[in-house]
Amino acid sequence: MAESAVSAWTDDRLEQLKQLWADGLSITQIGNELGVSRNAVVGKVHRMGLPKRQSPIVRSDKPVEPKKRKLSPLAAQEWDRNKCSWPIGDPKSPDFKFCGERVEPGRPYCTTHCAVAYTNMRNTAAA
DNA sequence: CCCTGATTCGC
DNA sequence: GCGAATCAGG
Numbered sequence: 001m002a003e004s005a006v007s008a009w010t011d012d013r014l015e016q017l018k019q020l021w022a023d024g025l026s027i028t029q030i031g032n033e034l035g036v037s038r039n040a041v042v043g044k045v046h047r048m049g050l051p052k053r054q055s056p057i058v059r060s061d062k063p064v065e066p067k068k069r070k071l072s073p074l075a076a077q078e079w080d081r082n083k084c085s086w087p088i089g090d091p092k093s094p095d096f097k098f099c100g101e102r103v104e105p106g107r108p109y110c111t112t113h114c115a116v117a118y119t120n121m122r123n124t125a126a127a
Numbered sequence: 128c129c130c131t132g133a134t135t136c137g138c
Numbered sequence: 139g140c141g142a143a144t145c146a147g148g
Contacts, residue, residue: 038132042133045132
């Protein structure tokens with residue numbers, strides 16, 4: 001009989017809990033003092049209805065915030081297959097974009113850049 | 128990566 | 139109801 005497992009929070013621990021909590025200690029500190037896990041402290045505290053302090057984080061009710069569609073700059077506007085994906089400007093530049101011109105049927109790039117790619121490739125290879 | 132606290136699940 | 143687990147934020 002008597003001391004049947006102090007598994008639960010007895011008045012003694014509750015006293016320390018409230019004291020440390022009211023003292024301004026953090027759950028981790030209180031748990032460390034009482035020798036319990038911080039989960040046990042916060043769990044008990046929450047259950048008791050003691051005033052909490054931090055964390056305005058609201059887990060309840062926040063499935064998914066419909067983030068407003070970000071306006072795509074210009075760099076990857078229409079990635080259609082009939083758009084010339086020829087790089088314009090510097091690839092390291094923020095305003096880097098693609099040609100966006102209409103490509104010839106069967107051509108990966110527009111007629112202009114297709115010819116450039118060909119000339120460049122053949123010219124380089126030949127050189 | 129550290130800390131904080133809250134909420135939720137399982138026992 | 140307790141404790142741990144998990145999530146979420148600074």
